[in-house]
Amino acid sequence: MSDTIVDASRAATLPGLAELRRVAIVPALNEEHAVAAVVAELRAFDPGMDIVVVDDGSVDRTSAVATASGARVLRLPFNLGIGGAVQTGFRYAYEHGYDLAVRLDGDGQHDARQLGIVIEPVLRGEADIVVGSRFAATGQGYRSSRTRRIGIRLLAWVVSRIVGQRVTDTTSGFQALNREGIALFARDYPHDYPEVEATVMVFRHRLRLREVPVSMRERAGGRSSITALRSIYYMVKVLLAIFVGLFRRNVVPQEDSS
Numbered sequence: 019m020s021d022t023i024v025d026a027s028r029a030a031t032l033p034g035l036a037e038l039r040r041v042a043i044v045p046a047l048n049e050e051h052a053v054a055a056v057v058a059e060l061r062a063f064d065p066g067m068d069i070v071v072v073d074d075g076s077v078d079r080t081s082a083v084a085t086a087s088g089a090r091v092l093r094l095p096f097n098l099g100i101g102g103a104v105q106t107g108f109r110y111a112y113e114h115g116y117d118l119a120v121r122l123d124g125d126g127q128h129d130a131r132q133l134g135i136v137i138e139p140v141l142r143g144e145a146d147i148v149v150g151s152r153f154a155a156t157g158q159g160y161r162s163s164r165t166r167r168i169g170i171r172l173l174a175w176v177v178s179r180i181v182g183q184r185v186t187d188t189t190s191g192f193q194a195l196n197r198e199g200i201a202l203f204a205r206d207y208p209h210d211y212p213e214v215e216a217t218v219m220v221f222r223h224r225l226r227l228r229e230v231p232v233s234m235r236e237r238a239g240g241r242s243s244i245t246a247l248r249s250i251y252y253m254v255k256v257l258l259a260i261f262v263g264l265f266r267r268n269v270v271p272q273e274d275s276s
């Protein structure tokens with residue numbers, strides 16, 4: 019791991035962060051074996067960051083484990099899917115007046131020690147949304163199945179063309195957002211397989227997106243939702259959604275006065 023990652027591994031080293039109201043949003047579906055470690059890592063990174071686990075209709079002990087580890091748990095009455103779960107987190111962040119939100123998965127694949135790298139461009143006012151990318155770094159990237167890698171590359175290529183900026187990882191759920199980013203996603207967030215469409219949405223609303231290189235861990239346990247067949251379904255569906263989305267009218271979110 020590089021020095022930069024070590025240096026930024028604790029929030030205390032980030033100037034200006036302590037003054038912000040900040041929250042971590044952690045979507046979790048049946049992550050009873052992973053979620054406690056995620057909460058502990060977040061706490062170790064930044065004891066002043068609130069942690070919200072969105073339990074997306076789990077049938078295991080995810081809520082109980084997350085509560086016991088000290089997180090606030092928003093328990094959805096049934097499975098909304100990742101988009102609905104994440105948007106619930108952003109609505110919470112927006113309504114509770116948070117200045118900064120980070121989002122990371124409840125399965126432990128995102129390493130909270132790398133949050134410093136993801137948060138920094140937001141703190142410096144250089145981006146509204148920062149995405150931790152597995153493919154932005156040169157050299158050895160993230161290893162995942164061949165179909166999935168090809169799919170991710172193709173989506174990144176299409177999205178880069180549409181938005182006019184190079185993006186390498188349109189499916190990453192490892193992110194940091196300022197108030198404008200939180201407001202956008204609180205109001206409008208795609209469903210089903212949301213991250214790709216969300217990336218396009220960010221540009222269409224003229225928010226600034228920046229990628230930073232991160233490494234991600236392999237899934238520790240549980241079952242991946244994405245099989246080879248689903249990868250293909252995902253690709254077709256997301257590409258269609260992007261093209262349909264191009265014809266949608268833009269709704270630029272205003273600060274809510276209600």
Ligand SMILES: Nc1nc2c(ncn2[C@@H]2O[C@H](COP(=O)(O)OP(=O)(O)OP(=O)(O)O)[C@@H](O)[C@H]2O)c(=O)[nH]1
Nearest residue numbers: 045046047049074099100103123124125237242243
């Ligand atoms: N698959 C899935 N995940 C959900 C849902 N709701 C919340 N999540 C959480 O969203 C996060 C990302 O989902 P994953 O299935 O890990 O997706 P992924 O990381 O792209 O895929 P893997 O590499 O297989 O882990 C995890 O923390 C899930 O627990 C849902 O309805 N479906």
Ligand SMILES: [Mg+2]
Nearest residue numbers: 123125127237
């Ligand atoms: Mg995962």
